[in-house]
Amino acid sequence: MALTKAELAERLFEQVGLNKREAKEFVDSFFDVMRDALARGEQVKLSGFGNFDLRQKNQRPGRNPKTGEEIPISARRVVTFRPGQKLKVRVEAYAGSGQQ
Amino acid sequence: MTKSELIEAMARRQIHLAHHDVELGVKEILEYVSQSLATGERIEIRGFGSFSLHFRPPRVGRNPKTGDSVALPGKYVPYFKPGKELRDRVNGIVSSDDGADD
Numbered sequence: 001m002a003l004t005k006a007e008l009a010e011r012l013f014e015q016v017g018l019n020k021r022e023a024k025e026f027v028d029s030f031f032d033v034m035r036d037a038l039a040r041g042e043q044v045k046l047s048g049f050g051n052f053d054l055r056q057k058n059q060r061p062g063r064n065p066k067t068g069e070e071i072p073i074s075a076r077r078v079v080t081f082r083p084g085q086k087l088k089v090r091v092e093a094y095a096g097s098g099q100q
Numbered sequence: 101m102t103k104s105e106l107i108e109a110m111a112r113r114q115i116h117l118a119h120h121d122v123e124l125g126v127k128e129i130l131e132y133v134s135q136s137l138a139t140g141e142r143i144e145i146r147g148f149g150s151f152s153l154h155f156r157p158p159r160v161g162r163n164p165k166t167g168d169s170v171a172l173p174g175k176y177v178p179y180f181k182p183g184k185e186l187r188d189r190v191n192g193i194v195s196s197d198d199g200a201d202d
Binding site: 007038043077091 | 101
């Protein structure tokens with residue numbers, strides 16, 4: 001089971017004391033504000049968590065995997081996430097679920 | 101945009117909330133997402149993207165100062181995959197109405 005906006009809202013209800021409607025709006029607004037910043041071309045830096053950076057990609061040759069037909073992949077701007085040191089350290093410690 | 105600018109922008113939208121609660125809420129969200137990743141749980145935010153872990157296999161690295169080889173164990177790293185709406189918006193594509201997103 002993945003964590004979704006519903007569980008984040010539930011957590012705000014429990015930990016911050018927002019009512020259910022406020023909590024839902026808060027979570028929506030959190031991701032909307034970040035998405036708007038990125039859409040404006042602004043990097044988002046969340047200390048202790050990580051940075052959402054924007055990278056410009058040039059056009060490159062591609063292929064339709066089904067038909068094998070060659071089609072160029074157009075130039076585009078993409079979002080990349082660079083985790084911060086604190087998050088990296090917390091995640092590294094994860095032993096995994098039977099992998100390795 | 102930094103964390104404090106994000107908090108300011110959110111406070112302007114959530115005018116009915118005390119500034120302190122906005123600050124607390126933002127920290128709580130980031131902590132919950134970090135905690136979930138630290139326990140290997142995926143996070144899926146529709147229209148924004150998903151966070152998960154990627155495994156980096158063990159490898160032999162080198163101490164850049166001495167040139168000695170060092171065995172590095174495998175580890176997990178956080179990974180973010182942008183969702184369709186974020187990809188489109190960042191790429192200058194404006195969806196007329198994201199009715200499918202809510």
